[in-house]
Amino acid sequence: MKDLTQGSIPKSLIAMALPMMIGMVIQTLYFIVDLYFVGQLGPAALAGLSLAGNAMFLIFSLTQILNVSTAALISHAVGAKNKTDANITFNQSMMMSSVVGTIVCIIGYLGAKTYLNFISQDTETVLMGLAYLHWFIPCMALQFIMVSISAALRGTGVVKPTMIIQTLSILVNIILSPLLISGWGSDYAMGIAGAGLASSLSVVFAVVLLCYYFIKTDKYISVDFSLWVMNVPRIKKLLVIGLPAGGEFFLLFIYMATIYWLIKPFGADAQAGFGLGSRVMQALFLPAMAIAFAAPAIAGQNFGAGNFQRVRETFTWSAIMTCSLMTIITLVCLSQTELLLTAFSTDEEVILISVIFLQVICWNFVPSGLVFTCSGLFQALGNTMPALLSTAIRLVTFIIPAFWLSKQADFQIEQLWYVSVTSICIQAAVSFYLLKSEFKKRLPIHYLTNNVTDEINKSKLIS
Template identity: 70%
Template sequence: MKDLTQGSIPKHLIAMAIPMMVGMFVQTLYFLVDLYFVGKLGGAALAGLSLAGNAMFLIFALTQILNVGTAAAISHAVGRKDKIDANLIFNQSMMASSIVGIIVCIAGYFGASSYLNMVSQDLDTVGAGLSYLNWFIPCMALQFVMVSISAALRGTGVVKPTMLVQMISIIINIILSPILIEGWGTGYAMGIAGAGFASSISVVCAVIILCFYFKKSEKYISVDFSLWRPNTASLKKISSIGLPAGGEFFLMFIYMGMIYWLIQRFGADAQAGFGLGSRIMQSLFLPAMALAFAAPAVAGQNFGAEKFIRVRETFKWSAILTCSLMLILTLVCLYQAEFLVKGFVDEPEVVLISAVFLQMICWNFIPSGLVFTCSGMFQSLGNTWPALISTGTRLISFAVPALWLSQQSDFTIENLWHLSVITVCIQAAVSFYLLRREFRLRLPKEGEGNEIDLEAEKVNIMT
């Protein structure tokens, strides 16, 4: 357990974010390797991977309930020095993750075909997506246990072990991808199915290593099957914080699915181009997200310890660092979009669509950085409903105009990218307003309550 209620806040954020950034850099490398080999299989395979990959937003919605709820509840318990409650929450989270993982595995195999046929009219694309999902669904199911363990450790201020495990998992995936997709060294090429199989094998390895680490090393929280009996109060605590955060990703699943549905009239190349551009964008976001993900643990412990000035300072530094990184990424996409894209696919139309997407969508990177930061702060305060409201605002402000535009004779795919930039700016403004409101409601003004001396804290922050 690491005490984040003392010392420099920027140093805590950076110290926690660096191992996350390293892990996410390796994850970015995995995304790029996966895109490279699948891209060589053609536009239909790339579109199928993109459509199947969008299903991960639905999994993210479910895992985020456990992720955010577990991390926030445990960080509050750690701030109160309540080890018993921290262990109870962790074990309840593990119990829930095991049950949900089994349900997802069953539902995935029965519902994959229906989902793919709904968002694409191209038979080759649907076939490729189904081949991928049949081997990728075990990876989806195992995400729940891995997320519960990682969130629990993050709530106690420990991030390095999970980042190391994640890196090992991704390296395994990177090694297996060319072997299974193209048959390197075996002579048996599985095609796009190999990409899904590589991911599932790597996650199995990650779960085994994490369980071994917990058994041998972790002392503050531990697996205790006697605590797996459903505890209504603990499950309610996890879900009340996590459900709105999960709702955010569910709305993103709807948002991405809607775009795929709207652009299917432009063919498989359009879906492949959007999918490629989206994956590259998500890869670029990972370092900035690492900073935003570090904030809930830092702010959460200080909120639990009633050190409210440090909560506000955590937001300030997280926003500055995250948005600065997003500015750099904006400039990269503006001037090097084609360079980022053309190494992954040989089809000129797909390259063009992806490059244009990145050049236009990058204008929402800085507002997205602010959204990430605000979302992290909502988690730390134990109220993630404002983040869900913010995401809902974006979905509604996008969906209604997008459906109207799609009915016009001069509708183009670029109309959607312009609309997306506008709606993310609206979301950022709503998020910032709601966070300021939460601060007024939940954090006493400086000098009130149990707050520490402001001048002493300034000295702490600088040192």
């Protein structure tokens, strides 16, 4: 356990974010490897990978319920020095993740074809997506166990073990992807299905290592099967905090699925171009997201300990760091767009669509950084409903104009990107306003005043 209620906040943010950032950079390499080898299979394969990959937003919406609530409750317990409470939360989270992961696996195999047919009218794209999902679904199911463990450790201020394990897992994926997709070193190339199998095998590897870590090391939290009995009050706490956060990702899933559905008349090239641009954008976001992911543990522990001024300072420093990184990424996208994309496809139409997408959508990177930071602080305060509300406003302000534009005779794909930028700017403004309101309600002003008074009195005594 690491006490985050003392010391420099910027240093704590960097110390926690750096291991996450390293892992995320390596995860970026994983995205790049998959994109590179699947991109060589043609636009239909790339579109199939993108459509199937969008299903991960649905999985993220479910894992985020456990991710946010587990980290928030455990960080509060650690701040209050209540080890028993932290272990109850952790074991209830693990129990829930096991059950939900099993259900997701079953539903995934039963509903994959229906989902793909809904958002694509290209037969080859659907077949490619199905081939990928049939091998990728185990990876999605196992995400729940990984998320529960990672969130629990993050709540205690520990990030290095999970970072190392996730990094090793991604390296396994990077090694397996070309072997299975292209058949390097063998006579059998699985194509896009190999990408799904590589992901599943790497996650199995990670889960085994995480289990070994918990068996062999001493920790603030530990697996205790005697606590794997339904604890209704604790499950309610987890859901109250986690459901709105999960709802955020569910709305993002709806947002992405809506775009795929709106552009399907333009064919596989359009869906492949959007999918490629989106994947590159998500990979570029990872370093900034590492800062935003570090903030909840720091702010959460300080909130649990009653150090409200440090909660505010955590937001300020996180916003500065996150938005600064997003500014750099924006400049890279504006100046080096083609360089970011040309390695992944030889299809000129796919590249053109991706270039236009990134050059327009990069104007929302800085507002997105503010949204990430606000969401992290909502998690730390144990109230993620404002984050859900801001995401819902973003969805509404995107979908209504987007559907109207799609019915016009001169409808062009680029119009969707401009609407998207506008909607995210609105979301950032709403998130910031709601966080200020949350601070007023949850961080008593008199506490700050008393702190200032105490400092003045100390100065007088010293004088």
